[in-house]
Amino acid sequence: MRIIPCLDVDGGRVVKGTNFKNLRDAGDPVELAALYDREGADEIVFYDITASHERRETASALARAAAEEVFVPYTIGGGVRTADDMRAMLRAGADKVSVNSAAVRDPGLIDAGAERFGAQCVVLSVDVKRKEEGPGWEVYLNGGRLNTGMDAIGWLVEGERRGAGEFVLNSMDADGTESGYDLDLISSVAEKTSVPIVASGGAGGPEHMISAVRAGAGAVLAASIFHFGEYSIAQVKEEMERSGIPVRRTEAEVQSG
Amino acid sequence: MAERLNVAVIDYDAGNTLSVTRALEKVGARVDLTSDPERVGGADVVVLPGVGAFGDCMKKLRERGMDVACGEAFRSGKPFLGVCVALQVIFDDSEESPGAEGLGLLPGSVRRFEAGDLKVPHMGWNELRLVREHPVLDGLDGEDFYFVHSYYPEPAEAADLLGETEYGVRFCAVAGRENLVAVQFHPEKSSRAGLRLYENFLSWSRTL
Numbered sequence: 001m002r003i004i005p006c007l008d009v010d011g012g013r014v015v016k017g018t019n020f021k022n023l024r025d026a027g028d029p030v031e032l033a034a035l036y037d038r039e040g041a042d043e044i045v046f047y048d049i050t051a052s053h054e055r056r057e058t059a060s061a062l063a064r065a066a067a068e069e070v071f072v073p074y075t076i077g078g079g080v081r082t083a084d085d086m087r088a089m090l091r092a093g094a095d096k097v098s099v100n101s102a103a104v105r106d107p108g109l110i111d112a113g114a115e116r117f118g119a120q121c122v123v124l125s126v127d128v129k130r131k132e133e134g135p136g137w138e139v140y141l142n143g144g145r146l147n148t149g150m151d152a153i154g155w156l157v158e159g160e161r162r163g164a165g166e167f168v169l170n171s172m173d174a175d176g177t178e179s180g181y182d183l184d185l186i187s188s189v190a191e192k193t194s195v196p197i198v199a200s201g202g203a204g205g206p207e208h209m210i211s212a213v214r215a216g217a218g219a220v221l222a223a224s225i226f227h228f229g230e231y232s233i234a235q236v237k238e239e240m241e242r243s244g245i246p247v248r249r250t251e252a253e254v255q256s257g
Numbered sequence: 258m259a260e261r262l263n264v265a266v267i268d269y270d271a272g273n274t275l276s277v278t279r280a281l282e283k284v285g286a287r288v289d290l291t292s293d294p295e296r297v298g299g300a301d302v303v304v305l306p307g308v309g310a311f312g313d314c315m316k317k318l319r320e321r322g323m324d325v326a327c328g329e330a331f332r333s334g335k336p337f338l339g340v341c342v343a344l345q346v347i348f349d350d351s352e353e354s355p356g357a358e359g360l361g362l363l364p365g366s367v368r369r370f371e372a373g374d375l376k377v378p379h380m381g382w383n384e385l386r387l388v389r390e391h392p393v394l395d396g397l398d399g400e401d402f403y404f405v406h407s408y409y410p411e412p413a414e415a416a417d418l419l420g421e422t423e424y425g426v427r428f429c430a431v432a433g434r435e436n437l438v439a440v441q442f443h444p445e446k447s448s449r450a451g452l453r454l455y456e457n458f459l460s461w462s463r464t465l
Contacts, residue, residue: 002381002382037448038448038449040448042382064275067275067276067279068279068283069283071280071283071445071446071447071448071449071451071452072403072446072447072448073403073443073446090272091272091275092275093275093276093279095405095446117272118378119378120378120380120405196376248382248401249401250448250449
């Protein structure tokens with residue numbers, strides 16, 4: 001079971017905010033990620049949301065800077081439109097590359113990435129929302145501004161067939177509510193596909209993460225609860241372990257427990 | 258503060274050279290990331306990183322004359338660390354690339370995972386169990402390390418097996434002999450335990 005803090009980065013600064021007091025600069029993504037590494041994060045996700053045509057450059061610069069201070073696997077999302085973009089991120093030190101809108105526009109991007117770099121490097125991330133009528137979820141693009149009308153489960157089944165090695169399921173209904181992940185979504189995707197699922201959107205505490213794992217997620221992503229210090233990674237891991245979910249033990253936990 | 262060692266990290270277009278370099282620098286090494294076999298000969302210590310397939314890795318090493326440089330470094334007694342696919346290419350051959358010849362520094366062959374229902378590639382954090390004590394593995398028994406691989410070596414000589422991990426089967430995660438140690442996992446992605454391994458390796462290198 002992996003715990004993954006997620007950092008949204010705009011123009012080289014973490015957005016969504018943080019209130020860590022022991023950082024020199026709370027907005028620096030590498031410094032924050034290094035702190036999460038020391039606290040026991042199993043992986044880190046950086047999403048570059050810089051609104052610019054130079055986003056590939058800002059995202060690969062971020063990957064390169066992270067290699068200096070972050071010694072757990074990390075994923076870079078944002079700025080990836082082609083297999084060469086993926087290569088640039090991986091060469092810069094990223095372990096995985098996350099694709100979202102670009103893969104919907106050009107699904108062959110998944111095949112190309114999996115073939116050139118291995119399926120384990122290609123993360124298919126989707127922003128989904130429950131359909132207004134009937135069961136199921138629809139895929140949204142451009143940070144949730146554009147409804148494609150595509151069925152989310154169908155798209156993920158296709159993504160797996162094309163070679164995606166992991167899914168990040170961002171529930172737009174749950175995002176920012178801190179009232180729990182969309183468990184129906186997780187279990188529906190787990191039933192139809194077999195790649196590891198990373199639950200995203202809605203985490204308010206360890207109990208939500210435990211529910212996500214029971215619904216079929218292999219990892220949980222969270223931003224606000226870690227950035228604002230509501231819970232430490234060690235606390236989440238302790239709660240999970242108490243519920244019988246195996247986690248990677250780290251020195252920090254040994255000291256605190 | 259002990260003298261800084263000159264570490265040659267072999268650059269042959271493998272994906273993780275930057276991460277390996279940064280981790281070594283973090284623990285105090287002076288790193289020369291190089292594709293020049295002569296510079297490998299001139300370094301105090303050699304590190305061979307690796308990502309990708311056995312046959313492809315050997316081809317790229319051979320194109321640069323690095324296969325010879327690695328063999329010479331090993332035989333001259335220079336401290337040598339292999340990471341990920343480097344643990345595989347130090348053996349003779351692999352099921353991944355039939356017909357491709359490895360560096361043959363240690364006797365043995367590389368097998369594909371038969372992990373039952375478990376997913377291949379094996380990817381994630383798993384526990385290292387020491388088979389025998391080694392200065393490079395000091396304090397690391399029972400620590401979790403980060404793995405990404407579909408194959409693992411079977412050393413022909415039991416004495417070369419230093420550490421194991423379980424994923425469906427128990428497999429060789431660390432092998433070594435004399436001045437050579439190689440690990441299947443990625444220390445540069447294994448947080449504090451991984452940095453400790455690089456630190457141990459540098460300390461051990463100073464004693465050789």
